[in-house]
Structures are given as C-alpha cells and as structure tokens.
Amino acid sequence: MSPKSILLLVSFFLLGVLANAQYTEKINSNRPGTSQGAFSVGNNVLQLEGGFGFGKEKHKILDTKTNVFNFDYSVRYGLLIEQLEIRLNGRYRADGVTQTIGANQQKINRSNFEINTIGAKYLIYDPYKRPKENDSLNYEKLKSWKEHYKFRWKTLIPAVSAYAGVNFIASDNPFTFPGDASISPKFVIAAQNNWTTNYGGDWAFVTNLIVDKVTTDNPAFGLILTATHTINETWAGFIEYEVQKSDFYSDNIMRLGGAYLFDQDLQFDANIAFNFKDTPSIFTCSFGASYRFDWHKKDEIIEQPGLEGGVKDKEEDEEELEGEEGLEGELEEGEEENDSIKPRKTSFINDFEDDSFRDEMEQDLDQRRTDERLERERIEQEKVDKKQGKKFKKEEARRLKREAKEARAAEKAALKAEKEKAKMIEDIDAELDKMEEDKGVDQELEDLDKQLKELEKMENDLNAEEQKEKEVEKKEVEKAEEVDVDAEYDKYQKEQEKKKKDEEKRRKKEDKKRLKEEKKRKKEESKRKAQGKKDKKKEQESDDSEIEKELEKFDI
CATH class of the missing domain: 2.40.160.40 (monomeric porin ompg)
Known part of the structure; x- marks a missing residue:
C-alpha cells in the first residue's frame, strides 16, 4: 500500500x-x-x-x-x-x-x-x-x-x-x-x-x-x-x-x-x-x-x-481572507454553491506539496455527499411510492366493497322475489284445500246433531234419576219422623251426603248445558262458513264465466 x-x-x-x-x-x-x-x-x-x-x-x-x-x-x-x-x-x-x-x-x-x-x-x-x-x-x-x-x-x-x-x-x-x-x-x-x-x-x-x-x-x-x-x-x-x-x-x-x-x-x-x-x-x-x-x-x-482549519500562520490567514472575498464575489455573479467542501473552509493538512492528495479527498467527500443526497432522494421517493400504493389499495378495497354490497343487494332482491312466488303458490294450494274440505261440512253437521241428541238423552236420564231420589228422600223423611232422638245424628249425616250429591248433580247438569251450547255455536259457525264458501265459489264461477266470455270475444 x-x-x-x-x-x-x-x-x-x-x-x-x-x-x-x-x-x-x-x-x-x-x-x-x-x-x-x-x-x-x-x-x-x-x-x-x-x-x-x-x-x-x-x-x-x-x-x-x-x-x-x-x-x-x-x-x-x-x-x-x-x-x-x-x-x-x-x-x-x-x-x-x-x-x-x-x-x-x-x-x-x-x-x-x-x-x-x-x-x-x-x-x-x-x-x-x-x-x-x-x-x-x-x-x-x-x-x-x-x-x-x-x-x-x-x-x-x-x-x-x-x-x-x-x-x-x-x-x-x-x-x-x-x-x-x-x-x-x-x-x-x-x-x-x-x-x-x-x-x-x-x-x-x-x-x-x-x-x-x-x-x-x-x-x-x-x-x-x-x-x-x-x-x-x-x-x-x-x-x-x-x-x-x-x-x-x-x-x-x-x-x-x-x-x-x-x-x-x-x-x-x-x-x-x-x-x-x-x-x-x-x-x-x-x-x-x-x-x-x-x-x-x-x-x-x-x-x-x-x-x-489546517496549519495556519499570519500570512496564510491573510491569503485565506483574500480567497474568501474572491469566492464571495464569484458567487454573487451567479455561480451556485455545490455540496462539496469549499476552499479555505475545509480542514486539510497543508504540509504536503502534492495537490493530488487534496483533490482526492475533495472528490471523495463530494462523492460521499452526492451518495447521501441520492440516498435521501431514494428514500423520499420510496415514501411517496408507498403512500401512493396505500392510496391505490385503499381505493381498490373500497371498489371491491362497493361491488360486493351491490351483489348482496341483488341476491337479496332475487331471494325476495322467489319467496313471494312461493307464497303465491302456497296461497293457491291453501284455497284448493279449503274447497275440498267444504265437501265434508254436511257430515260434520250430522255429527253435531247426533251429539246434541245424546246430550238431550243424558239430560232426560238425569231428570228421571233426580225424581227417583226425591221420592226416596220423601220416604226417608216419613221414616225419620218415627225415629227417636238418638237417630238425629244419622239424619244429619245423610243430609250432608244429600247436599254433596245435589251439588254434584247441579255441576254435571251445568257442564252438559254448557257443552250443548258450545255444540250449537260450532254448528252455526260451520253453517255460516259453508254458506260463505258457497257464495265465494259462486262469485268465482261467475268471474270465470265472464273471463271465458271475454276470451271468446277475443277469439272471434
């Protein structure tokens, strides 16, 4: 070296x-x-x-x-x-x-x-x-x-x-x-x-x-x-x-x-x-x-x-001042300062007579500063590119989000239309089922009549049984008159049992009466529904006939 x-x-x-x-x-x-x-x-x-x-x-x-x-x-x-x-x-x-x-x-x-x-x-x-x-x-x-x-x-x-x-x-x-x-x-x-x-x-x-x-x-x-x-x-x-x-x-x-x-x-x-x-x-x-x-x-x-400042003595100080004044004059005439270290302001070892060493150091320092400046510019450009890339990604994400939202809205609309169509079909099927059920209304009315007859029969039986019990009570009363005081307690117990039976009979009678009224009400409602369905069916048949007439007109 x-x-x-x-x-x-x-x-x-x-x-x-x-x-x-x-x-x-x-x-x-x-x-x-x-x-x-x-x-x-x-x-x-x-x-x-x-x-x-x-x-x-x-x-x-x-x-x-x-x-x-x-x-x-x-x-x-x-x-x-x-x-x-x-x-x-x-x-x-x-x-x-x-x-x-x-x-x-x-x-x-x-x-x-x-x-x-x-x-x-x-x-x-x-x-x-x-x-x-x-x-x-x-x-x-x-x-x-x-x-x-x-x-x-x-x-x-x-x-x-x-x-x-x-x-x-x-x-x-x-x-x-x-x-x-x-x-x-x-x-x-x-x-x-x-x-x-x-x-x-x-x-x-x-x-x-x-x-x-x-x-x-x-x-x-x-x-x-x-x-x-x-x-x-x-x-x-x-x-x-x-x-x-x-x-x-x-x-x-x-x-x-x-x-x-x-x-x-x-x-x-x-x-x-x-x-x-x-x-x-x-x-x-x-x-x-x-x-x-x-x-x-x-x-x-x-x-x-x-x-x-290098090695300086009085003579060099005077030369330096003159050089600085000349340099300032040159800069005022329009020359721009570069990033290199300026003459008379940079520290160098002045004992060497070979100026190439000084030039090499200046060139190296210029190169270092240029590299640093380029590196700073590169870093700034990378920051700008990164910022633009983030902005582009953000806009792309917004666009994809908007498209996905529109696609979901269209899918929801299609599902809604399908549901409405399915509901219309179910309504038509329900109407047809009701029309088929109307045929069994007469049978239901007959069953209700039978049940009412059975209730009337049960009511007559209860009245007859109640009459018998009254006769028995009357006989017991007649017998009780002949019984002495010791039999009063037995009489009291019998009266209590009688009251219980009477209460139970009264309750059964009220239940039967309530059932009878409920059956009558259901029968009336069934008749009213059947009549409404018949009227509706007639209206539908009349509408169908009118539509057929209109179609015949168009065929003509």
Missing part, C-alpha cells in the same frame, strides 16, 4: 472520530447530571430536557422523615451564533415532612419552585478551533505506532464557557432561607475535556464552578465534577460529585446513572443520588428525557482536533 493511501485512510479515520464542536448530528444533553457542558446546542436548535424524581430524606437531629417528589426542567436554544446559548432551567419540589414531637407525629406538606433561573452561556475558548503549526499531523508521525497512540498533554486543556443568569423565587418559599431576595444573580464557569481512546471508547469530563446569590445575605458556592463514558452508539454511563457550600445549607452529593440514545434527537436517562451525612441523609431516584427540535440549516463537518 502506498504512503498516500495509508495517509488517506488515517485521515478519514480521524475525520470520523467524535470531536468538539457546537452543533452535532446527535443530541448533546446535560442530563442525567446537573452540570453544564461548555458547548451549546448549536445555532437555531431548541432542546427540551426534563425529568421527575422521588426519594426520602431523614434528619437524625430533628428526627424528621421526608418523602420527596421533584420535577426538573431545562429549555435551551442556540441564538444567533454557534457559541451562544440561552437557557431556562428550574426544579419544582413537593414533599411531606413527618416530625415526631413527644408521643405525637405531625406531618407538614410543602410545595414550591426550588430553583428557577434564566440566563445565557457563551463559549469563551475552544482549544481545537485554530491549532498551532506544530500541532498538525504529518506523514512521518502517522507511520509510528508510538506517536499515534501516545498521550498528548494538549488534550488536558479544556474548552471553557461562562454562564450568567438571574434567579427568580416566590416570597415565603419554604425551600430557601427566610428573607431571601426574589431576584438574585448566578454565575457559572464550565470547563469540558473530551477524550477519544482506541480501546476505551469516548470520555467527557466536565467541571462547573458556581457562584450563586452573591448579592444576598447568604451567598452559595458550588463545585460539580462529572465524568461521562460512551459505552457504545446508544448507551452511556456517568458519575458525578457535587459540593454545595453556604450558611443556609451545605452538602456533598454523589450521582450515578446512564442514558439511552433512542434516535439522533431523543434521549432517555435515569440516575440515583445520595449523600454522606445524616443531617439530613438523602436518597433519590430520577428518570428523564431530552428532545431537540433541529432547525440547524448550515451544513457543517465536525472535525478532529488538529484538522479544523
């Missing part, structure tokens, strides 16, 4: 490594820690960060137990330039304090904003922005394994930013000292080191020096140290140590946790926090997320330290 090929591969490797910059392709969140990074979110980028936590606090001296719930939030926006960021952050807290007084327990509920601050952060110093001449890479050093992997003291120089903000708190806030000012200043110096190791992944170390409420009677000072390690493309872990010092409250807090990168604009995180004292002791668990709205339009390449 030629030296130029080796150098090209190494350069592309260095270009792909994560480095310091303002805007990044993936979200850059301050969560799950509480420290501020030195870099902003990027120009025209809105980022929302928030989470909720719950835990317990115990105060050994005051003998109190507190259940804590808090919600913290942060709104960050890159304004005007890459280095400037404005932010609003705060924390809302609600807790319940249980205090033991003697043998009684008292619970106090409190809620308010613990922190509410608005301010701006500006990147003061970026150590990788314009490297010196002796910091550039050369081919001889790239050939050496020792030179490539050795530790560089220059990476200990951090990027530094300054934050200035204003605190806003409500009056009678239970989480601040009494008489605290409603408006007070806050200042933060943030330093950040980013290291990329070949075997250990990416590391970031953030230091915050905090001076808060310096214009009040109880100023606060703080120090936050945060170390973050990127495990892979989606997972990262962190450890943080915070020191708080003021006359109102002082503490040392340790935080441990991790974050999961769902996509380039969304991150989820979780952490636990605890301290090392018992006045009070603290233990909390927190869960949160970060999301950004990326309206960053300027296309930038995030470069590896040492390659951001």
Whole structure:
C-alpha cells in the first residue's frame, strides 16, 4: 500500500472520530447530571430536557422523615451564533415532612419552585478551533505506532464557557432561607475535556464552578465534577460529585446513572443520588428525557482536533481572507454553491506539496455527499411510492366493497322475489284445500246433531234419576219422623251426603248445558262458513264465466 493511501485512510479515520464542536448530528444533553457542558446546542436548535424524581430524606437531629417528589426542567436554544446559548432551567419540589414531637407525629406538606433561573452561556475558548503549526499531523508521525497512540498533554486543556443568569423565587418559599431576595444573580464557569481512546471508547469530563446569590445575605458556592463514558452508539454511563457550600445549607452529593440514545434527537436517562451525612441523609431516584427540535440549516463537518482549519500562520490567514472575498464575489455573479467542501473552509493538512492528495479527498467527500443526497432522494421517493400504493389499495378495497354490497343487494332482491312466488303458490294450494274440505261440512253437521241428541238423552236420564231420589228422600223423611232422638245424628249425616250429591248433580247438569251450547255455536259457525264458501265459489264461477266470455270475444 502506498504512503498516500495509508495517509488517506488515517485521515478519514480521524475525520470520523467524535470531536468538539457546537452543533452535532446527535443530541448533546446535560442530563442525567446537573452540570453544564461548555458547548451549546448549536445555532437555531431548541432542546427540551426534563425529568421527575422521588426519594426520602431523614434528619437524625430533628428526627424528621421526608418523602420527596421533584420535577426538573431545562429549555435551551442556540441564538444567533454557534457559541451562544440561552437557557431556562428550574426544579419544582413537593414533599411531606413527618416530625415526631413527644408521643405525637405531625406531618407538614410543602410545595414550591426550588430553583428557577434564566440566563445565557457563551463559549469563551475552544482549544481545537485554530491549532498551532506544530500541532498538525504529518506523514512521518502517522507511520509510528508510538506517536499515534501516545498521550498528548494538549488534550488536558479544556474548552471553557461562562454562564450568567438571574434567579427568580416566590416570597415565603419554604425551600430557601427566610428573607431571601426574589431576584438574585448566578454565575457559572464550565470547563469540558473530551477524550477519544482506541480501546476505551469516548470520555467527557466536565467541571462547573458556581457562584450563586452573591448579592444576598447568604451567598452559595458550588463545585460539580462529572465524568461521562460512551459505552457504545446508544448507551452511556456517568458519575458525578457535587459540593454545595453556604450558611443556609451545605452538602456533598454523589450521582450515578446512564442514558439511552433512542434516535439522533431523543434521549432517555435515569440516575440515583445520595449523600454522606445524616443531617439530613438523602436518597433519590430520577428518570428523564431530552428532545431537540433541529432547525440547524448550515451544513457543517465536525472535525478532529488538529484538522479544523489546517496549519495556519499570519500570512496564510491573510491569503485565506483574500480567497474568501474572491469566492464571495464569484458567487454573487451567479455561480451556485455545490455540496462539496469549499476552499479555505475545509480542514486539510497543508504540509504536503502534492495537490493530488487534496483533490482526492475533495472528490471523495463530494462523492460521499452526492451518495447521501441520492440516498435521501431514494428514500423520499420510496415514501411517496408507498403512500401512493396505500392510496391505490385503499381505493381498490373500497371498489371491491362497493361491488360486493351491490351483489348482496341483488341476491337479496332475487331471494325476495322467489319467496313471494312461493307464497303465491302456497296461497293457491291453501284455497284448493279449503274447497275440498267444504265437501265434508254436511257430515260434520250430522255429527253435531247426533251429539246434541245424546246430550238431550243424558239430560232426560238425569231428570228421571233426580225424581227417583226425591221420592226416596220423601220416604226417608216419613221414616225419620218415627225415629227417636238418638237417630238425629244419622239424619244429619245423610243430609250432608244429600247436599254433596245435589251439588254434584247441579255441576254435571251445568257442564252438559254448557257443552250443548258450545255444540250449537260450532254448528252455526260451520253453517255460516259453508254458506260463505258457497257464495265465494259462486262469485268465482261467475268471474270465470265472464273471463271465458271475454276470451271468446277475443277469439272471434
């Protein structure tokens, strides 16, 4: 492999490594820690960060137990330039304090904003922005394994930013000292080191020096140290140590946790926090997320330290300014910018005299951007085709559904017609059956007469039997007159039996009478139906005769 090929591969490797910059392709969140990074979110980028936590606090001296719930939030926006960021952050807290007084327990509920601050952060110093001449890479050093992997003291120089903000708190806030000012200043110096190791992944170390409420009677000072390690493309872990010092409250807090990168604009995180004292002791668990709205339009390449602008000196700076003015003049005359990296704005190693290497890198970058653009166009076209395909399938499904509905309606109409036809045939058959049944009406009337005669005979028999019983009773009465008092009881029993028999005879007589009346009614109804059928038959015969006459007229 030629030296130029080796150098090209190494350069592309260095270009792909994560480095310091303002805007990044993936979200850059301050969560799950509480420290501020030195870099902003990027120009025209809105980022929302928030989470909720719950835990317990115990105060050994005051003998109190507190259940804590808090919600913290942060709104960050890159304004005007890459280095400037404005932010609003705060924390809302609600807790319940249980205090033991003697043998009684008292619970106090409190809620308010613990922190509410608005301010701006500006990147003061970026150590990788314009490297010196002796910091550039050369081919001889790239050939050496020792030179490539050795530790560089220059990476200990951090990027530094300054934050200035204003605190806003409500009056009678239970989480601040009494008489605290409603408006007070806050200042933060943030330093950040980013290291990329070949075997250990990416590391970031953030230091915050905090001076808060310096214009009040109880100023606060703080120090936050945060170390973050990127495990892979989606997972990262962190450890943080915070020191708080003021006359109102002082503490040392340790935080441990991790974050999961769902996509380039969304991150989820979780952490636990605890301290090392018992006045009070603290233990909390927190869960949160970060999301950004990326309206960053300027296309930038995030470069590896040492390659951001090539090796520059004063003369080259002057030439670069002249070249940029000439390039702007050419663009104003009508030439369009292409996607390639522009001269004097792209980082290259300027120590090589052979321009072919520079051309190859530019061509390769142009090709990569063209491929990315074509891939984006292909994906967009696939989305359009998929959408049109779904629309066509939907219309086809509607058409098939409409046709099926029409077919079902036609089938129902045909079934209805068949049922009506079958009903007409059944009605005609029923009429014919009735006409045949009319022939047996006379026989039915004769049977009814016989039954009536039998009922009359049964009635006469009952009357004769009743007459006999009366005669027997009369005789018994005559005999009873001759019987003494001892026979009165037997007489009473006989009278009771007689009453029962009389009641039974009366009931039988009423049943027979009712049956007789029912038979008469049925006979009259049968006669009336028979007469109606005869009349109907005569009408039908007259109609048939009229139809035959009409047909004869037509035949004539």
